Amino acid sequence: MTASAPDILTFDLGSVTVREINRTLHGLAAGSSVEILSPDGAHNLACGLTVPISVRIEGHTGYYCGGMNEEADILVNGHTGTGVGENMMSGRIEVTGNASQCAGASAHGGLLVIGGDTSSRCGISLKGGDIVVKGKAGAMTGFLAQKGTIVVCGDAGEGLGDSLYEARIYVKGTVASLGTDCIEKEMREEHLIQLAALLKAAGCPDKPTDFRRYGSARQLYHFHVEHAASY
Amino acid sequence: MCGIAGLFFKNGSRPERLGPLFSPMLCRMESRGADSVGFAIYGDEAPAGSHWLTLGGTTQTDWPAITGWLSAMLASPIEEPRVLHTHAIYEVPLGTESAVAGIESAFPVVIMSSGRKMQIFKEAGSPTELLDLFGLASVRGTHAIGHTRMATESAVVTAGAHPFSTGEDFCLVHNGSLSNHHWVRRKLERQGIHFRTENDSEVAAGYLSWRLREGDSLEAALESALRDLDGFFTFCIGTANGFAVLRDPIACKPAVLVETDDYVAMASEYRSLADLPGAADGRIWEPEPGIVYAWEFQHATTPA
Structure with missing residues (x-):
């Protein structure tokens, strides 16, 4: 750990372990700034943060980067492995490159911005977080998503929104196929307002009117009251 | 995993x-x-007309005995193998797969691979x-x-x-x-x-x-x-x-x-x-x- 620029703590994974870094991050005061060098695909970087600090990671990370994040602002200048921002509660995570599968899985809150493409199952079981993908989103994006919003500025892969509950999905490009019980829905004023705010927060120049909205048709058996006793 | x-x-x-x-x-x-x-x-x-036969054994395997068995079975002199830990790589003539198959019952070794370029270790x-x-x-x-x-x-x-x-x-x-x-x-x-x-x-x-x-x-x-x-x-x-x-x-x-x-x-x-x-x-x-x-x-x- 060294102090490079004023008030920025710098860690290099060539000389410290992930556990040492995370332990230090957990003890920092609100407003602190940290930079992490040479991640080289390491897993579990900047996980479980609970205070509003700023973390910049220079390079490609492994699994679960920024997992369970609360309040912190995390920037990854590179690609991320499986499960970036998994179970995020609040705060912001931005990835300049691509994200592997299950980006933002079951996130309850906060904003996850992916500068490039996402692999399969982005936003799986989303529970209230917002995800903006500036590139393409892979197969089964929004699988089982319950609440929150997924914005895809490029194309979406096969099975978009399969078994969706109440999450909203906006796609600007083409959709390879819709998943079970996912349908295109009317884009009303409230949706254009919500989408404009998310695009602005993510720094996207795209126009909200160029997007289509997708959501649940609410036709799967668990939406029917006669099946209530099954649960 | x-x-x-x-x-x-x-x-x-x-x-x-x-x-x-x-x-x-x-x-x-x-x-x-x-x-x-x-x-x-x-x-x-491998040199023309031959391929590599990779055998897996143990650190105790009697490779010279196996070399002798191979030479007798193939009716031509086989060179001593290159030994890497528990494995040995033999150069044997092409088309001898069925002739060497019996090596697994004659000795406690396993055929790992055969190929003109490939050698397998596990x-x-x-x-x-x-x-x-x-x-x-x-x-x-x-x-x-x-x-x-x-x-x-x-x-x-x-x-x-x-x-x-x-x-x-x-x-x-x-x-x-x-x-x-x-x-x-x-x-x-x-x-x-x-x-x-x-x-x-x-x-x-x-x-x-x-x-x-x-x-x-x-x-x-x-x-x-x-x-x-x-x-x-x-x-x-x-x-x-x-x-x-x-x-x-x-x-x-x-x-x-x-x-x-x-x-x-x-x-x-x-x-x-x-x-x-x-x-x-x-x-x-x-x-x-x-x-x-x-x-x-x-x-x-x-x-x-």
């Missing part, structure tokens, strides 16, 4: 780089599979220690594929370790599990494909050998594997002149590829690739579900 890694130099040049670059790649996958390790090296081509135990004992960091060649195993469906024994070879210069490593392997195995046995273990991954290797034998290209064989093999898989495949990667249609198991002008490398995780020269600035991507990725040498090559 299980970890896999592969490295293929696209123009086959500078074979001395293979071991030093590939060994750390496979070591980093130990955290995904720590009970066995195996790797295939595509190295110096063993149950700590991957890092075994790779050191096999001397992977100093091997030469044009490409290599390897596997670190965390057994889920069959015992932790050397026979269950990958790669699986079911044909000359052909092998496969697999992360995942197949659900219809009994059915496919019965079908392949009727086609004369011989299996050595009860392992599902060996069935995948046998399936591809069968398609290649029937005249398919590697790409076509993998396309038909997508139709006939049911289950989870990321495969990495080596042939004498090629290298391929395939994931199942829902991409259950991880894979990352990096490609530069010089090489293509794949691994279960980016960690394995991070130290390759130029990797961080190369083309890095995840293979799409159900899409065949295959490479062949850009120029006809013999490692020099």
Whole structure:
């Protein structure tokens, strides 16, 4: 750990372990700034943060980067492995490159911005977080998503929104196929307002009117009251 | 889990780089599979009319006795093998497969592979220690594929370790599990494909050998594997002149590829690739579900 620029703590994974870094991050005061060098695909970087600090990671990370994040602002200048921002509660995570599968899985809150493409199952079981993908989103994006919003500025892969509950999905490009019980829905004023705010927060120049909205048709058996006793 | 890694130099040049670059790649996958390790090296081509027969034994194996048995069985003098830890590599004439098959009942050894370029080494135990004992960091060649195993469906024994070879210069490593392997195995046995273990991954290797034998290209064989093999898989495949990667249609198991002008490398995780020269600035991507990725040498090559 060294102090490079004023008030920025710098860690290099060539000389410290992930556990040492995370332990230090957990003890920092609100407003602190940290930079992490040479991640080289390491897993579990900047996980479980609970205070509003700023973390910049220079390079490609492994699994679960920024997992369970609360309040912190995390920037990854590179690609991320499986499960970036998994179970995020609040705060912001931005990835300049691509994200592997299950980006933002079951996130309850906060904003996850992916500068490039996402692999399969982005936003799986989303529970209230917002995800903006500036590139393409892979197969089964929004699988089982319950609440929150997924914005895809490029194309979406096969099975978009399969078994969706109440999450909203906006796609600007083409959709390879819709998943079970996912349908295109009317884009009303409230949706254009919500989408404009998310695009602005993510720094996207795209126009909200160029997007289509997708959501649940609410036709799967668990939406029917006669099946209530099954649960 | 299980970890896999592969490295293929696209123009086959500078074979001395293979071991030093590939060994750390496979070591980093130990955290995904720590009970066995195996790797295939595509190295110096055997002299004309012969191929490499790689045998696995123990550190106590009486290799001179085996050399004598081979010489008698093949009715020609066989040179003493190159011994690497528990394995030995013999140069034997082509077309002697059935003549040498009896070696497994005559001695406590197992035939690991045969090929004009390919040699397979595998063993149950700590991957890092075994790779050191096999001397992977100093091997030469044009490409290599390897596997670190965390057994889920069959015992932790050397026979269950990958790669699986079911044909000359052909092998496969697999992360995942197949659900219809009994059915496919019965079908392949009727086609004369011989299996050595009860392992599902060996069935995948046998399936591809069968398609290649029937005249398919590697790409076509993998396309038909997508139709006939049911289950989870990321495969990495080596042939004498090629290298391929395939994931199942829902991409259950991880894979990352990096490609530069010089090489293509794949691994279960980016960690394995991070130290390759130029990797961080190369083309890095995840293979799409159900899409065949295959490479062949850009120029006809013999490692020099």
